Amino acid sequence: MKCSELKIGEKARIVAIHLDEQKQAKLFHLGVICGEEILCKFVSPLHSPIAYQIKGCVFAIRKEDADSIEVTI
Amino acid sequence: MKKRKACLIGNPNVGKSSIFNSLTGSLQHTGNWTGKTVSNEVGEFVYQDTLWELVDLPGTYSLMCESAEEKIASDYVLGEDYDLAIVVADATNLERSMEILLEVMDVQEEVLVCLNLMDEARKRNILIDKELLEKRLGIPVILTSAKEGVGLEELLEQMNHYSCKNPFSISHKPVIERFCTFFLKDTSIIKKGKAIKYLIDSEWGKEEISLEKKKVLSFYQKMISKAMIRESYHENALKVLEDVIERKEEREKKEDKIWNTLFSNRWTSFPIMLLLLFGILWLTIYFSNIPSSMLFDFFEFLEEPLYSLLSFLPEFLLNPLIYGGYRTLYWVVSVMLPPMLIFFPLFSLLEDYGLLPRIAFNLDQPFAKCGSCGKQSLTMCMGLGCNAVGVTGTRIMESKKMRILSILTNVFMPCNGRFPAMIAIIGMFFVQNASFLGSLYSAFILSLVIVLGIHLTFLVTYFLNFFILKNEKPIFILELPSFRKPKIFKTIYFSIKEKALHVLKRAMIVSFPAGLLIYFLANVTIHDFSILTYLRNFFEPFGLFIGLDGAILLAFLLGLPANEIVIPILLLLYSGGSVLTSYESLDSLKQVFLLNHWTILTALNFLIFSLCHFPCATTLLTIKKETHSWFYTILAFVLPTFIGVCLCFLMNLLF
Numbered sequence: 166m167k168c169s170e171l172k173i174g175e176k177a178r179i180v181a182i183h184l185d186e187q188k189q190a191k192l193f194h195l196g197v198i199c200g201e202e203i204l205c206k207f208v209s210p211l212h213s214p215i216a217y218q219i220k221g222c223v224f225a226i227r228k229e230d231a232d233s234i235e236v237t238i
Numbered sequence: 239m240k241k242r243k244a245c246l247i248g249n250p251n252v253g254k255s256s257i258f259n260s261l262t263g264s265l266q267h268t269g270n271w272t273g274k275t276v277s278n279e280v281g282e283f284v285y286q287d288t289l290w291e292l293v294d295l296p297g298t299y300s301l302m303c304e305s306a307e308e309k310i311a312s313d314y315v316l317g318e319d320y321d322l323a324i325v326v327a328d329a330t331n332l333e334r335s336m337e338i339l340l341e342v343m344d345v346q347e348e349v350l351v352c353l354n355l356m357d358e359a360r361k362r363n364i365l366i367d368k369e370l371l372e373k374r375l376g377i378p379v380i381l382t383s384a385k386e387g388v389g390l391e392e393l394l395e396q397m398n399h400y401s402c403k404n405p406f407s408i409s410h411k412p413v414i415e416r417f418c419t420f421f422l423k424d425t426s427i428i429k430k431g432k433a434i435k436y437l438i439d440s441e442w443g444k445e446e447i448s449l450e451k452k453k454v455l456s457f458y459q460k461m462i463s464k465a466m467i468r469e470s471y472h473e474n475a476l477k478v479l480e481d482v483i484e485r486k487e488e489r490e491k492k493e494d495k496i497w498n499t500l501f502s503n504r505w506t507s508f509p510i511m512l513l514l515l516f517g518i519l520w521l522t523i524y525f526s527n528i529p530s531s532m533l534f535d536f537f538e539f540l541e542e543p544l545y546s547l548l549s550f551l552p553e554f555l556l557n558p559l560i561y562g563g564y565r566t567l568y569w570v571v572s573v574m575l576p577p578m579l580i581f582f583p584l585f586s587l588l589e590d591y592g593l594l595p596r597i598a599f600n601l602d603q604p605f606a607k608c609g610s611c612g613k614q615s616l617t618m619c620m621g622l623g624c625n626a627v628g629v630t631g632t633r634i635m636e637s638k639k640m641r642i643l644s645i646l647t648n649v650f651m652p653c654n655g656r657f658p659a660m661i662a663i664i665g666m667f668f669v670q671n672a673s674f675l676g677s678l679y680s681a682f683i684l685s686l687v688i689v690l691g692i693h694l695t696f697l698v699t700y701f702l703n704f705f706i707l708k709n710e711k712p713i714f715i716l717e718l719p720s721f722r723k724p725k726i727f728k729t730i731y732f733s734i735k736e737k738a739l740h741v742l743k744r745a746m747i748v749s750f751p752a753g754l755l756i757y758f759l760a761n762v763t764i765h766d767f768s769i770l771t772y773l774r775n776f777f778e779p780f781g782l783f784i785g786l787d788g789a790i791l792l793a794f795l796l797g798l799p800a801n802e803i804v805i806p807i808l809l810l811l812y813s814g815g816s817v818l819t820s821y822e823s824l825d826s827l828k829q830v831f832l833l834n835h836w837t838i839l840t841a842l843n844f845l846i847f848s849l850c851h852f853p854c855a856t857t858l859l860t861i862k863k864e865t866h867s868w869f870y871t872i873l874a875f876v877l878p879t880f881i882g883v884c885l886c887f888l889m890n891l892l893f
Binding site: 184186187188189190191192193194195196198206207208209210211212213214216220221222223224225226227230 | 249299300302303304328330331333334337362364463464465468472485498499501502503504507508599600602603604606612712713714715716717718719720
């Protein structure tokens, strides 16, 4: 399923990231790497961006980018 | 005494600046959001027998990053000469700091690790096996918590007595290893990371490498991608960190949870942001009234003694100095100082607490629709303090296009130099009495003006989006640090010393010569009239045409060096005198304005024009420096002025 489809408080494992090299590099530094566990923290009142947590770090990305990250629960 | 040089490097927002401040005793402001340090800070200190020069680099996740300020950091680490690299890592999230740490260890002999934010890690039940980490890396690891001043003594001790020569060697993937061996043979360099830099940055050291090497280099460039190098470091990091970190069930901090819920709820998030804005403005207005008039009286009282003290000077020198320079100077100080002493500390407290990124989070969507991103709201917040600071702050934006958009629109946030004039006008024309309720009402109207500014920002950004530069779409990533309780007194002290006094100093430097100039314009007469009168008459028709008058336009123009002196110039023009006169109260000020045919509409137009007109000289210079372009600097001057003139004209037409 898509990362953006996670409900608040749901945890999942990243299986694939369909983004270009530059975007992947940026996400890599946040810990968005295949195999990592990602937790959906909260969603902006305007539905995008969405805040996620990986390990200790909380960050927000836009919904369109979260759409390109594939996860399994 | 020995002289040595060290640099601080690490991810954004891990406390490099805090460590830098504690070691050098410097007063660089630290904030709780990513991208606070946008250029190198250099400081010096002495510990025992060594004079250290310490460089604070902008935060970066990797030496391979490409954004402007990240490049500053990587170019420094790879290209400059220094003795020791201190990698500052986040103890609450060591995994993320590993890449930069390994990369630095891959290029530099002497490396120290500083595990900062230990207090927070402990609170969140994160245990780190320091001995194991030290053994794996082979370099000293120091646990610190710079905010509390813990561990700094040990850090200094280790800096002075560094002995190990970085024995941990990173084993890369075979193809990368092959490249490094080839590239580094018959050179004096032994560090693989330096070879890797040539691989990923084809501009790097182009002139130094031989033709033969260039050929092989481009061959390897095709085989080795950045992603591959990244993975290589990541694999090493995983090996180093095995069993080093133990995370007990992490419980979310209660206040984090409350704020997160409030800020992501549709019904509470926007009202909270507006309330914060209103609250800050109200406190500023309410508490700056009395000290302002006290300062006035004090400086006025000093004027006579000062005059007699300097009376040995000839009159043609003495008068401009006292009635021109000194009066303008104390006008600016008394009007500006109290609000700044309240506004800046309040704002810094919010900043340190970590609220600003949440604002960017909530506002990203509307900004995205205008072709920008939520981080523009951060630069706008900085602009509320000082537009020049806001313009420099746009360096946190990822793309050039977004930077230009937010630089050009930053002026729509009224800065502290413009607040006092606005507050005075609001106090005269829109609020009946100066009571407690009156101050609430003033704050409300000022908030409305700022909300108008926010809307203008959106509108102008939206339109500029179609004309400026091609459409780049970098990924939007916003880090949301957890809320940290700010050190209240320290924050207040730093913000006053660093921001408020800094802005005040700047205003004073320009207001004194501006005062002299105005004195001359008012006193040099041609055919019985002063130059000032001629200028005023020249602007009068156009001023009236847009619902203002010649004096107001002239005041804004002469206020170009510093917006704070707009009101005093206006008074000078209206009084028709040759020197600035101080005013007794808002009421007497109002009488002067009423005598010059001011109406509610004039006051409203004054507010609008004060919000949208050319930025001050300092801001313009900063824009030139940041954009390297006269075109954008001129556009930044013309665009808001044009909009201001149009709005005023429209108001005049409608009412």
